[in-house]
Amino acid sequence: MATRLAFGPARGAVPEGAVAFTAHADGARADLAELLAQAFPLEALAQDYHAFCALEQTISARPAATAKMALQARLVLTHAWRRIALRAPRLPAHVLPDGYPEPTARAAFGRAYLALCPLGEKYEAEILSMDRNKLSDRTRMIADRRAALSDPS
Numbered sequence: 642m643a644t645r646l647a648f649g650p651a652r653g654a655v656p657e658g659a660v661a662f663t664a665h666a667d668g669a670r671a672d673l674a675e676l677l678a679q680a681f682p683l684e685a686l687a688q689d690y691h692a693f694c695a696l697e698q699t700i701s702a703r704p705a706a707t708a709k710m711a712l713q714a715r716l717v718l719t720h721a722w723r724r725i726a727l728r729a730p731r732l733p734a735h736v737l738p739d740g741y742p743e744p745t746a747r748a749a750f751g752r753a754y755l756a757l758c759p760l761g762e763k764y765e766a767e768i769l770s771m772d773r774n775k776l777s778d779r780t781r782m783i784a785d786r787r788a789a790l791s792d793p794s
Contacts, residue, residue: 690742697749711760751790
């Protein structure tokens, strides 16, 4: 692809100066489900999503006693989530098989991550040395991340 051409799911406004194309699948839902099952490892990913939910429940059931533990738990969750998310096709919910665990796992990650943020960020601030400008940039980045995780879409 050309360096100025990209594609991906619609996740917000189209940047100024960009051109967007929207595609829709026509045909029976069963045909689409079969095509997606051939193209993506949905069953293996579903197992990974279930395992992630079990990990999240274990971590969430044991509140972090210290700021360091909160950061460690958040890092474990983030690593486990990224192991799945970086392999997953992030398909729209209406084309996923009935009962597919991705939306549930995504919501669980967001809730657990946000719950661990206050203590985890406190420990981060203790161990990271940043000048005022970098700290301000990091604060904005964290606020953006929290907003994105709070949005269920």
